[in-house]
Amino acid sequence: MQRRILIVVFPGFQLLDMAGPADVFSTAAMLGGGYKVEVAAVRAGAVPAGNGIAVTASALGEVRGPLDTLLVTGGLTAPDQARDPELIGGITTLAADARRVASVCNGAFLLAQAGLLDRRRATTHWLAAGELQDRYESVEVDADPLYIEDGNVWTSAGVLSGVDLALALVARDHGHTMARDVARGLVVYLHRPGGQSQFSTPMSAMTPRSEPMRELQAYIDANPAADLSVPALAAHVGMSERHFSRVFTAQTGLSPGRYVERSRADTARRLLEVTGHPLDTVARESGLGTAETLYRVFRRRWRISPGDHRRRFHSKER
Structure with missing residues (x-):
């Protein structure tokens, strides 16, 4: 049985969003997978990717016959392309007859605009997750997974995670x-x-509105090994513990305890990337205390071990 994979592109699309999955499916076809990859856009002809390389596409409106998988690419222009009624209309029409629908990176904006992510859990590039959630409140956005399956709709995270998605589909x-x-x-x-x-870049948290909270936030980030308990932090800004916790949470979006752990975890992550310190030294200097605590925090936050993170991201040139 031949499975038709139609990859949707648009001017400014991310070439890797198309090329990665296309190579996965074509390689699987050589192994007997029976995939046939096609590319389509609003208009037939050469479609330039964001890096200037053009690919030849057929017209969405001229695609005939059943599809196995409709896969929508992303790119820097994707949020703006979501306002193109011809593109969204073509995706909506083809999705209705496809066995499954998928997006790569911020191609999720196009699926969301077509209503295909309503009341579904979805992911996208971590840089675009906040905007996706703000624009489409009916979508449950989770910025961490490399890909998510919700019914017959699959979404993947940033760029090369399209390869992870395609392998999962195979x-x-x-x-x-x-x-x-x-x-x-x-x-x-x-x-x-x-x-x-x-x-992703180190943790994101709202910048506090008040100067004392901004100064405290900077103090926490600069002194991870200090006493950063709620009583100590409340005393630092001259507030009661209860009032401090309420104000800090309201202004940063995180409780004091959660902010401190995330700050310490990001400090540990940077130390693993730029130093050769033993794990117990990293744990101590980041305020996490012991190598065992360091390991637990990494497994909980990033689902990898500190050693794995160092092997993948350590730069000997720094």
């Missing part, structure tokens, strides 16, 4: 063995450990 269609063989052929992980938060 595994669903043909089993683990074929997906493993495709991954080996492409020299990529079949299942990458952790989520995309391990690749």
Whole structure:
């Protein structure tokens, strides 16, 4: 049985969002997977990617016959492309007859605009997650997973996570063995450990409105090994513990305890990336105390071990 994979592109799309999944499916086809990859856009002809390389696409309105998978790419222009009625109309029409629908990176904006993510859990590039949630309140956005399956709709995180998504689709269609063989052929992980938060910039929290809270936030980040208990922090700004906790949470979006742990975890992450310190030293200097606590925090926050993070991100040149 041949499975038609239609990849939707638009001017300014991310080339890797198309090329990664396309190579996964074409490699699986060589192994007997029966995939046929096609590319379509609003208008037939050459469609320039964000890096200037153009691909040849057919017209969405001229696509005929049933589709196995409709896969929508992302790119820097995707949020603006979501306002193109021809593009969204084409996606909506083709999705109705496709066995499943998927997006790569912020291609999720196009699925959301087409109503395909309503009341569904979805992911996108970590940089775009906040905007996606703000624009489409009916979507439950989770910025950490590399991909999410909700019914017959799949979404993936940033850029190369489209490869993770495509491998998962091959595994669903043909089993683990074929997906493993495709991954080996492409020299990529079949299942990458952790989520995309391990690749994101250090934690995000709202900047406090008041000067005392801003100064305290900076103090916490600069002194991870200090006493950062609620009593100590409340005394630092001259507030009662109860009032301090309420004000800090309201102005940063995080409780004091949660903010401190995240700040210490990000400090530990940076130390692992730029130093060769032993894990117990990293734990002590980041305020996490022991290597055991460091390990637990990393497993809980990023689903990888501190050692794995160092092996993947440590720079010997720093």
